[in-house]
Amino acid sequence: MHPYRSHTCGDLRIEDAGSEARLSGWVFRKRDHGGVLFIDLRDHYGITQVVVHPDRAFFEECQRWRSESVVTVTGRVEKRSDETVNTGIPTGAIELFADAVEVQSAADPLPLHLAGDDEGPEETRLKYRFLDLRRERLQKNIILRAKIIASMRRRMTEKGFNEFQTPILTSSSPEGARDYLVPSRVHPGKFYALPQAPQLFKQLLMVSGFDRYFQVAPCFRDEDARADRSPGEFYQLDIEMSYATQDEIFEVVEDVLHGIFKEFSDWEMDAAPFVRIPYREAMLKYGSDKPDLRIPIEIRDVSDVFADSEFNAFASVVKKGGVVRAIPVKGISDKPRSFFDKMVGFAQGVGAKGLAYLVWEEGNIKGPIAKFLKPEDIEAIASRCDVETGDVVFFVSDKANSANAISGEVRLKLGRDLDLVEKNAFRFCWIVDFPMFEYDEEQGSVVFSHNPFSMPQGGMEALETKDPLDVLAYQYDIVCNGCELSSGAIRNHRPEVMYKAFEIAGYPQEVVDDEFGSLIRAFRLGAPPHGGLAPGVDRIVMLLADETNIREVIAFPMNQKAQDLMMDAPCEVSEKQLRELHIKLKLPEEHKSETHVPIDVKDHS
Numbered sequence: 001m002h003p004y005r006s007h008t009c010g011d012l013r014i015e016d017a018g019s020e021a022r023l024s025g026w027v028f029r030k031r032d033h034g035g036v037l038f039i040d041l042r043d044h045y046g047i048t049q050v051v052v053h054p055d056r057a058f059f060e061e062c063q064r065w066r067s068e069s070v071v072t073v074t075g076r077v078e079k080r081s082d083e084t085v086n087t088g089i090p091t092g093a094i095e096l097f098a099d100a101v102e103v104q105s106a107a108d109p110l111p112l113h114l115a116g117d118d119e120g121p122e123e124t125r126l127k128y129r130f131l132d133l134r135r136e137r138l139q140k141n142i143i144l145r146a147k148i149i150a151s152m153r154r155r156m157t158e159k160g161f162n163e164f165q166t167p168i169l170t171s172s173s174p175e176g177a178r179d180y181l182v183p184s185r186v187h188p189g190k191f192y193a194l195p196q197a198p199q200l201f202k203q204l205l206m207v208s209g210f211d212r213y214f215q216v217a218p219c220f221r222d223e224d225a226r227a228d229r230s231p232g233e234f235y236q237l238d239i240e241m242s243y244a245t246q247d248e249i250f251e252v253v254e255d256v257l258h259g260i261f262k263e264f265s266d267w268e269m270d271a272a273p274f275v276r277i278p279y280r281e282a283m284l285k286y287g288s289d290k291p292d293l294r295i296p297i298e299i300r301d302v303s304d305v306f307a308d309s310e311f312n313a314f315a316s317v318v319k320k321g322g323v324v325r326a327i328p329v330k331g332i333s334d335k336p337r338s339f340f341d342k343m344v345g346f347a348q349g350v351g352a353k354g355l356a357y358l359v360w361e362e363g364n365i366k367g368p369i370a371k372f373l374k375p376e377d378i379e380a381i382a383s384r385c386d387v388e389t390g391d392v393v394f395f396v397s398d399k400a401n402s403a404n405a406i407s408g409e410v411r412l413k414l415g416r417d418l419d420l421v422e423k424n425a426f427r428f429c430w431i432v433d434f435p436m437f438e439y440d441e442e443q444g445s446v447v448f449s450h451n452p453f454s455m456p457q458g459g460m461e462a463l464e465t466k467d468p469l470d471v472l473a474y475q476y477d478i479v480c481n482g483c484e485l486s487s488g489a490i491r492n493h494r495p496e497v498m499y500k501a502f503e504i505a506g507y508p509q510e511v512v513d514d515e516f517g518s519l520i521r522a523f524r525l526g527a528p529p530h531g532g533l534a535p536g537v538d539r540i541v542m543l544l545a546d547e548t549n550i551r552e553v554i555a556f557p558m559n560q561k562a563q564d565l566m567m568d569a570p571c572e573v574s575e576k577q578l579r580e581l582h583i584k585l586k587l588p589e590e591h592k593s594e595t596h597v598p599i600d601v602k603d604h605s
Contacts, residue, residue: 009025010048017079018077019077020076021075026041027071038051039073049086050098065103067110075097077096078095112124112132122559123559145541145553155260161239165215166195166215168218169194170195172191172193177223178221180194202215202532205240206242207527211242213532214240217238228550230550236486240532246490246531250273250430257428257540264544268425277291290431290477290484294421297328299325300328300384301325302325302380306318311369314397321399322397325403328393332418333359343410346409347410355394355396358378365378381393412482427480429479434454434475434477435471436456445506446468450487453492453498454489455473475488476489483543485540490529490531
């Protein structure tokens with residue numbers, strides 16, 4: 001028999017009764033029932049109940065075992081009596097009567113208790129992540145992640161894509177988030193950067209003649225954490241295609257994502273093709289470019305209704321170029337005053353000066369602004385918002401960008417609080433037709449709106465003849481349940497068009513040549529039309545695992561301060577290491593400590 005196990009802790013069934021077996025695993029739970037010791041032995045595959053009778057020489061030793069000690073038990077498999085069968089686990093029809101035991105690793109007292117419902121403080125969970133990962137839920141999440149990535153690779157390969165690896169040490173990028181910098185030992189004063197994404201490399205692969213590329217790629221960005229964003233590093237399904245239209249890219253991604261979500265969930269979802277929503281329409285209807293389509297609330301524009309109304313608070317905003325957004329909700333006219341007061345407070349908390357509302361009751365329309373509106377104003381609002389008796393309409397007024405953002409937050413809050421969010425469903429959409437440029441009021445100039453390397457719709461002609469704020473880009477996002485999975489674009493592969501786009505945004509040609517020289521040089525030597533995107537692996541797994549925090553689907557995550565509490569990273573390094581890298585530290589006063597003295601490193605160049 002194998003020295004550690006003949007079976008896993010999830011293998012044994014009723015047909016194994018009467019045979020000898022050997023199991024190894026962690027002591028999960030212990031129960032002493034009338035002198036007989038029952039131990040739940042757990043490994044990666046499941047749980048088996050072990051029975052230790054008091055006549056065994058090792059009985060007292062087993063009583064002293066601490067939870068999470070690793071032990072090996074050899075014994076007889078016995079059928080449980082009908083009244084003791086545990087239907088909650090696959091091995092619940094049998095138990096293992098111990099004949100011999102061996103302790104492989106005795107555990108100290110635990111900082112976390114794995115058998116109860118209390119998961120413990122997050123700081124402790126992250127410090128002892130290897131212990132936290134023994135929980136069944138996290139084991140399932142990490143295995144789900146592995147299976148999803150394997151499915152991604154299989155599906156991409158079947159579609160004729162090849163996986164290529166791109167460099168981890170590269171040059172710093174002037175665009176996007178902050179880089180993680182790596183000092184060079186052999187080139188004093190110079191730094192590598194960890195890639196924020198393989199963006200330039202995958203485009204250069206297309207210029208190199210490879211037609212369909214993908215990579216499950218690590219990316220590194222020095223940005224703050226969110227519930228759906230891990231600080232430091234993340235993984236994405238990086239995709240690029242040559243000679244591909246936007247529609248063809250959508251078709252590939254829809255097929256891959258639809259297949260993955262169907263493979264790993266039985267929730268309802270729309271079949272491909274996914275709905276496409278122009279950016280400006282999304283900002284108006286949902287107040288966001290990552291709309292949660294599970295919420296049946298659509299925002300309406302009613303600026304014209306209030307422009308000449310007697311409600312001066314809104315009329316004055318509209319006359320100054322602002323807008324009024326209406327948020328209609330069905331069948332909530334019976335809500336108490338406290339509900340509306342709570343919504344007003346919430347709106348103010350996300351930046352609104354206030355939140356007006358009208359309530360349509362049987363034969364009566366009431367609300368704080370009702371007295372300021374003429375009957376024809378109210379009728380226009382009702383028509384615009386498809387209002388019936390029992391409905392309520394909330395109103396936000398501000399500059400367009402602020403009004404959109406506030407209305408979007410109010411919409412989400414109403415969806416959650418009123419339990420309007422569709423359950424057990426994945427709702428995908430594409431956000432398309434992003435504006436190429438926007439006006440930055442602080443700078444007083446036109447700047448890039450999103451991705452400066454996307455191809456403008458209409459090409460050079462559009463850049464030369466249109467108002468820059470009217471130029472749209474071949475740029476797109478894919479969104480699921482209000483979570484942005486990816487941004488992508490048809491790339492601008494023509495140097496003359498790129499120069500013109502950057503010129504409009506205030507960058508002369510020499511700046512483009514200096515900052516993006518490798519790309520421009522490549523494009524001057526024959527570049528195919530190409531495009532792609534990169535859905536986030538972590539977010540896909542988070543959705544399929546039905547988790548609300550991305551840390552629950554990452555084996556070894558950082559905390560919100562970008563610290564790895566388990567490995568104590570980031571950490572101080574030795575004076576010798578700093579000297580080799582030609583680095584002299586100059587810490588802010590609040591970060592200085594007696595344990596780390598700055599070194600005056602001589603120039604070795």
